[in-house]
Amino acid sequence: MRRVRVPARPRGLALLCAALALVAVACGGPGGADEGPVPGAPGGVTAEAGSATSVHVMWNAVTASQGIDGYEVYRGTTKVREVPGDEHMVDVIRLRPSTSYVFTVRARDSEGRLGPPSEEVRATTPAAGPADRAAPAAPGAVEGRAVGGRAVQLSWSAAKDDRGVASYDIHQGGSKIHSVGGNQTAAVVTGLRPGTRYTFTVRARDAADNVSAPGGPVRLTTPGTDDGGGTAPAAFRATSHRDKGDGAYYIDLSWVPPSTDGVVTEYQVHLDGHAATSVVFGGDAPRERAVYSFYAGTEAGVSHRVRLRARLPDGTWGGFSPEQTVTTGGERR
Template sequence: MRRAAVLLYRSLALYTAVALLGACGRSEADEGRVPPAPVGVTAAAGSSTSVHVMWNAVSAEPRISVYEVYRGRTKVREVPGSEHMVDVIGLRPSTGYVFTVRARDTEGRLGPPGREARASTPAAVAADDRAPTAPGKAQGRAVGSRAVQLSWSAAGDDTGVVSYDVYQGASKIHSVGGNQTATVVTGLRPGTRYAFTVRARDAADNVSAPGTTVRVTTPGTDDGRDTAPTGFRATTHRTDGAYYLDLAWVPPRADGVIAEYQIRLDGQSATSLVYGGKAPRDRASYSFYVGRDAGVTHRVRIRAKLPDGTWGGFSAERTVTTG
């Protein structure tokens, strides 16, 4: 009986040791897979009550699902993994703030914070409804195949310029503090022609007219394949005597959110799809009316408006017949 008890004790001890070793091994492996800290974190006041926070996209596997933005130790925003900038609003005028950003992957692992970024909001200005003057003398040049350096002369304002917003076409893609008159815009495409403008913003959120347009073409080539939607499918269905075209696709991977698509039907632009809320990241779908006749064959394809303000490549073309 005593010998059996000793054997049982030894077995239990060995089992416990193995279990602990296994748990330690899993813990170390899990910890080794947490996302890295975001780099390139910057913060610049956008007005007397807001700060624009930016960072570089984190590459990780599993991929990033959410970025957490902290003001001091308080989490103030969660941003989808496809975005890497945010305006933190509701702040106090004439106040200094410290921001950090952490990445969380699709399995829920939260990485360490990036370096601290500091910004101070300017004093509030009462009854200011006068916008700054437009920035002038804008210039630009390509810095490699995926970046452009921009510069401009300072805008004027009766209370002072707080920030400058950089636009590519109609899309705001970058923002810097009001004491800066130059910046480098990254995340661009090789072999692509860009048209940039700069607008000035004051503490009351008054925005100037755009300055002169800067046109720059990045060197290299881009066939559009990496920017085209994939897994594109097209089917039809009939409802109340009418036929609809049902589309489904996987959005292209991009350094930012994709909220707009263009659909071409039979070689012509048929419709634009703009997501007003949270845009889909893993799988998207859309359905639209194509007529009441059966036996009509259509050719359809789709492309995305990328975060840099340009259109990506077209998806594969699909042919579908109503009925």
């Protein structure tokens, strides 16, 4: 199976939406009665020192009438990070050891309006100490259990380090999804899907940012059922065209990314019942409509069945789009 990395580039639809947004602002004006209230303040904000020079900040998603475009993270009165609206955690780096920091988070809607700041949360980075290149030992006795269809509870025994553990990083598949302080040996992971199998690992991190090997993997299946319909790419279309240069036929796909708690950067294309290629978007992955074309040979009148699925931010594959039949040299059926 081929893996294709696709450079992100502006889409006509995105440009059109941006133009329409400008027109709306020009007609209604900021704060107009038709724009609705500004976003609320993010809740559930936490901050945990990840090392002597970093702090992990998390918060709950905010809903708004105009949709959330992004979040701004502040250290005191200084904006230090900005993340897309479907991300709810960030590592603030380049901090000073043995220093107390105050963080707040603000939501920004698609009209560019900022909501009020969240409640302040504080975190103190540990001392750096002398040069340290030794990583902690891996956490032991990692265990877990499902807590309903959308959350799991993990626990582990404390890892050993010659100078102490500053934090624990929780990974789902190959992605870091959570972080807790070095004095904690348990965590609850939320935002999961019912009826889905997950693999979690835990790594220890010391104040010098040395990271341990992962503890033993925990494999859990959340209870319940999920037909995948809510995680399938929407408005999927497949057509074909003939390239004037080489005379070959290409299948052109377009779709709307599924609505998920995070950014979707990878898709898998199935052709005639088999995985044909993976599409990995570089840079900023498309958030409105995505497009992709691939080679389909030089013969006209050949029909193919095509469908698509997304790798979700939790590391699992989402549901398939409805299957489309496309014929080289002909219109989609």
